Amino acid sequence: MYLVAIAWMYVVLMMAVAEAFSPQGTVLGALVTLVLYGLLPLSIVMYLMGTPRRRAARRRAEAAEAARAPASAQPDDGGHAPAAQSVDAFMAERKES
Template sequence: MFLILIAIGWLYVALLMAVAEATSPIGTVLGAIITFLLYGVGPVALLLYILGTPARKKLRRQREAEEQATWQLAQDAQPGSAQPDTGGQSAADAVAPVRKEP
């Protein structure tokens, strides 16, 4: 919340700088727009992006954990999804031995 107040205050100061630039006898409207973008919007956007990184990482990890849990529930719900040979019996020969005809 405190960060939002700082961002709003900084944008207000940058807006006043842009208005002063536009109303100055040697200033231009284009200079005011550039002033507002380079002194106001650019730094605030960069600051909010950098300081919002931990929240984005936390949200991504939470989403991945939910997807993993959903996938695991779907795998457990399928009847044939169990691992083979979990019955406790030893495995028999899968291929019959080849014999020569007499």
Template sequence: MYIVAIAWLYVTLMMAVTEASLMAGVLTLVFYGLLPCGLLLWIVGTPQRKRNRSTQIAQQGLGEPDRTDSQAD
């Protein structure tokens, strides 16, 4: 997935370089390259972030109910 993102950023960089003005080039790079690519990577990475969060909670023991001595009676 990262190779597609790198290729897309390369294409948009080349588009930005060929623009008539500096402002048009910057806007092309930002609105055709960085924002869509960042959004795509964020959406695609959501399941992994959820798995990492649940693994971290399981390792910390926060997912288990609180067991105290008074409940053992």
């Protein structure tokens, strides 16, 4: 994967150099060539090609976190927080006179 990226950047760099040093070319044109033909597309492709690796790393991290979590963290295994007890259970009863 990295070999293709290095080769592509080499080709784009040579295109930018040729643009900068040609009689009709400009340095601004060389920079635009470098960014629009090289850096931008390559960054998108590298990000997309790295997706499976990031997904696998996230799954490994989640599995390690689940292995470290105590078994009593979720007693009902429902995936939700336990329900709060009613406020009435904690309030003192008032006697009427």
